[in-house]
Amino acid sequence: MSRIGKKPVPVPQGVTASVEGQTVTAKGPKGELKFVVNDEVLVKMEDGGIAVDPRDQSKDARSKWGMSRTQIQNIVQGVSGGFEKRLEINGVGYRAAMQGKRLQLSLGYSHEVHYEAPEGVTITVPKPTEIVVAGVDKQVVGQVAAEIREFRSPEPYKGKGVKYADETIVRKEGKKK
CATH class of the missing domain: 3.90.930.12 (Ribosomal protein L6)
Structure with a gap:
């Protein structure tokens, strides 16, 4: 189990995030960034945050789970603070x-x-x-x-x-x- 992947990515005030299929888009005061999540990882919006889960318990899906969550956190942090x-x-x-x-x-x-x-x-x-x-x-x-x-x-x-x-x-x- 990924300890990092379990936590949802919080979206701070001033940043709007949206999930469309496998594409996560974040807009903030510094600009706009997009990240396309791997197909083996499921992404969804949940009450003020972005949740990331593996589609199954295969080694490949679990290995991409934490990395995808970190990439999403980096785009949210980048558009808010840089x-x-x-x-x-x-x-x-x-x-x-x-x-x-x-x-x-x-x-x-x-x-x-x-x-x-x-x-x-x-x-x-x-x-x-x-x-x-x-x-x-x-x-x-x-x-x-x-x-x-x-x-x-x-x-x-x-x-x-x-x-x-x-x-x-x-x-x-x-x-x-």
């Missing part, structure tokens, strides 16, 4: 700046790295060593943050590179004489 990932830049001369909708990164290469923000995602640079990626869709926000981090992943000796704000870098000891 998602945000914070990145930090460590290293001498490493910095970030915005040029219109394009992120410009100086990461120790012989050239500047430019990253164009996809539709639905906003990138802000409050400080030259801090990047904030925000948006409605959790998957897209995480993907954009991962792509920015990939330009210069943090290295284990000095900790230089782009890392998540809540990430800890396991440091290695340098050479010994």
Whole structure:
């Protein structure tokens, strides 16, 4: 039994959710998102929430039960409050700046790295060593943050590179004489 799947997804005030067949739609102050639930999972509206149940007790249906409930919760949370990932830049001369909708990164290469923000995602640079990626869709926000981090992943000796704000870098000891 899925412990997560048992709980219905609460729909907060200001968000309207609807279930039409296998499609769950949520509209809120931040926008509108849709999610098509797998056929092995049954979705229905119940008194102020969205309930998710497996159609049968097969392993496949039970494995998709909790994941479907989490995806629905993510779209409801995304249209009501949105998602945000914070990145930090460590290293001498490493910095970030915005040029219109394009992120410009100086990461120790012989050239500047430019990253164009996809539709639905906003990138802000409050400080030259801090990047904030925000948006409605959790998957897209995480993907954009991962792509920015990939330009210069943090290295284990000095900790230089782009890392998540809540990430800890396991440091290695340098050479010994």
